[in-house]
Amino acid sequence: MDKKETIEKLKIIIKPYIKNQEAFDNLSESTDFIGDLQINSANLVDVILDIEEEFDIVIDNQSMERMLDVKSALEIIETKLSEK
Secondary structure (H helix, E strand, O other), rough: OOOOHHHHHHHHHHHHOOOOHHHOOOOOOOOOOOOOOOOOHHHHHHHHHHHHHHHHHOHHHHHHHOOOEEHHHHHHHHHHHHHH
């Protein structure tokens, strides 16, 4: 799976939780989940759980704490997929 496919899957996962449509429409690797998309911290946990389910991976607490933007999410997903 390439980065573009991963971003598309990620967009599907985060869309129900966003509060800023404009930031979502302009999503890039530097997009911050809380600051830009205005996803609250409780919903960020839901996003992480959805990512685990979609990609069939387990995200440890240390990785969860780092998953605050699209770039970090992509790196963590990629790392976890390569460990399978």
